[in-house]
Amino acid sequence: xxxxxxxxxxxxxxxxxxxxxxxxxxxxxxxxxxxxxxxxxxxxxxxxxxxxxxxxxxxxxxxxxxxxxxxxxxxxxxxxxxxxxxxxxxxxxxxxxxxxxxxxxxxxxxxxx
Amino acid sequence: xxxxxxxxxxxxxxxxxxxxxxxxxxxxxxxxxxxxxxxxxxxxxxxxxxxxxxxxxxxxxxxxxxxxxxxxxxxxxxxxxxxxxxxxxxxxxxxxxxxxxxxxxxxxxxx
Numbered sequence: 603x604x605x606x607x608x609x610x611x612x613x614x615x616x617x618x619x620x621x622x623x624x625x626x627x628x629x630x631x632x633x634x635x636x637x638x639x640x641x642x643x644x645x646x647x648x649x650x651x652x653x654x655x656x657x658x659x660x661x662x663x664x665x666x667x668x669x670x671x672x673x674x675x676x677x678x679x680x681x682x683x684x685x686x687x688x689x690x691x692x693x694x695x696x697x698x699x700x701x702x703x704x705x706x707x708x709x710x711x712x713x714x715x
Numbered sequence: 716x717x718x719x720x721x722x723x724x725x726x727x728x729x730x731x732x733x734x735x736x737x738x739x740x741x742x743x744x745x746x747x748x749x750x751x752x753x754x755x756x757x758x759x760x761x762x763x764x765x766x767x768x769x770x771x772x773x774x775x776x777x778x779x780x781x782x783x784x785x786x787x788x789x790x791x792x793x794x795x796x797x798x799x800x801x802x803x804x805x806x807x808x809x810x811x812x813x814x815x816x817x818x819x820x821x822x823x824x825x826x
Binding site: 644703709 | 747749758759760761764801805807813814815816817818819
């Protein structure tokens with residue numbers, strides 16, 4: 603099993619552009635989480651899904667951020683329009699049960715110029 | 716509200732010295748505590764959880780409900796322990812399944 607897969611691994615874009623990050627969770631995991639990691643704020647939960655349904659999106663910074671999970675094997679996090687302050691590492695994680703260990707992807711390093 | 720505090724952003728020790736990474740939490744409920752670790756160029760991964768009461772890579776952590784702490788300890792640090800460590804909390808009494816992370820402590824073990 604390749605574990606949680608994220609793409610792209612690195613993204614450099616200009617301010618105002620749309621950015622789409624992708625995640626494939628571990629097969630059979632019902633929970634999917636999106637996190638953002640910065641030096642200043644550490645690891646922040648943005649949103650998470652259970653059985654493809656968003657459960658808690660209180661961490662989504664603003665309307666520029668949106669996330670979808672159209673099926674059990676794919677999720678996207680979209681930023682439109684992107685801003686320099688969105689520069690961070692974005693992680694996707696999945697777990698099989700509600701309070702179980704979360705398995706993290708390698709992350710996407712986003713740089714917005 | 717749930718809150719996890721890691722008071723030290725950076726911690727440096729020499730190889731062979733004891734190390735303690737502090738974690739305090741404020742929560743009323745049924746907390747379960749975890750330590751996650753991120754080695755350089757590797758994925759964030761679970762190191763240990765308090766309900767397991769086990770030692771992983773020489774690290775132990777005891778949940779102290781009186782002091783609301785879950786400090787991570789190792790008697791003799793090794794260079795390969797250098798990493799970012801996150802303390803995290805979840806609530807088994809909640810219908811939600813989310814983790815609350817502290818801001819992390821970057822541990823450096825010098826040779």
